[in-house]
Amino acid sequence: QVRLQESGPGLVKPSETLALICNVSFYSIDNGLYWGWFRRPPGKGLEWIGSTYSGRTFYNPSLKSRLTISVDASNNQFSMRLTSVAAADAALYYCARGLDAYTYDSWGQGALVAVSS
Amino acid sequence: DIQMTQSPSSVSASIGDGVTITCRASQDINNWLAWYQLKPGKAPKLLISAAYRLQGGVPERFSGSGSGTDFNLIITGLQPEDFATYFCQQGHSFPLTFGGGTKVEI
Numbered sequence: 001q002v003r004l005q006e007s008g009p010g011l012v013k014p015s016e017t018l019a020l021i022c023n024v025s026f027y028s029i030d031n032g033l034y035w036g037w038f039r040r041p042p043g044k045g046l047e048w049i050g051s052t053y054s055g056r057t058f059y060n061p062s063l064k065s066r067l068t069i070s071v072d073a074s075n076n077q078f079s080m081r082l083t084s085v086a087a088a089d090a091a092l093y094y095c096a097r098g099l100d101a102y103t104y105d106s107w108g109q110g111a112l113v114a115v116s117s
Numbered sequence: 118d119i120q121m122t123q124s125p126s127s128v129s130a131s132i133g134d135g136v137t138i139t140c141r142a143s144q145d146i147n148n149w150l151a152w153y154q155l156k157p158g159k160a161p162k163l164l165i166s167a168a169y170r171l172q173g174g175v176p177e178r179f180s181g182s183g184s185g186t187d188f189n190l191i192i193t194g195l196q197p198e199d200f201a202t203y204f205c206q207q208g209h210s211f212p213l214t215f216g217g218g219t220k221v222e223i
Binding site: 004048061062099101104105106110 | 211
């Protein structure tokens with residue numbers, strides 16, 4: 001069964017770049033599915049950050065100017081980079097596998113990211 | 118963006134009770150709707166896709182209904198493991214958007 005695990009810094013300084021990696025196990029990331037990032041700020045709901053599929057990327061317009069999602073097939077990982085972070089970017093970040101553009105059937109447990117100087 | 122309005126934001130229930138959670142889309146999304154269950158410290162779980170399609174391994178006490186703009190997640194006979202937060206999500210168009218969540222509490 002596929003397993004996803006997020007990794008990254010627990011704390012990022014304001015204006016710096018947040019980089020997260022999602023390690024995928026027991027399923028090849030090359031197998032033509034969607035791979036996505038989501039987040040949940042404290043006390044708030046879920047937000048879609050963006051996804052990648054077959055070399056294409058799809059970004060939430062609210063984050064697009066600061067966001068890059070990429071795939072490292074050799075390590076069976078995908079990642080996100082969010083530049084110029086602010087307090088509003090503090091959240092529990094999840095990576096997930098999508099069976100199609102919107103049905104995400106397998107998720108990681110989440111990586112908590114705080115933003116503070 | 119398509120706005121998803123979910124209600125109630127929280128509901129108190131007992132073991133064995135039935136609960137209905139409603140999700141309304143700001144425009145017609147056909148049946149491009151999924152429901153997820155979230156528990157602290159655990160990976161989110163996909164319960165239902167395409168408005169009514171139960172995912173493998175999800176108990177049949179969970180069901181989904183609706184199309185267009187109005188959708189329901191129905192849980193019959195609540196079990197202890199069902200106390201969690203539930204989110205609807207539309208997949209009709211990017212950006213994917215979620216409802217505000219419903220916390221099902223004892």
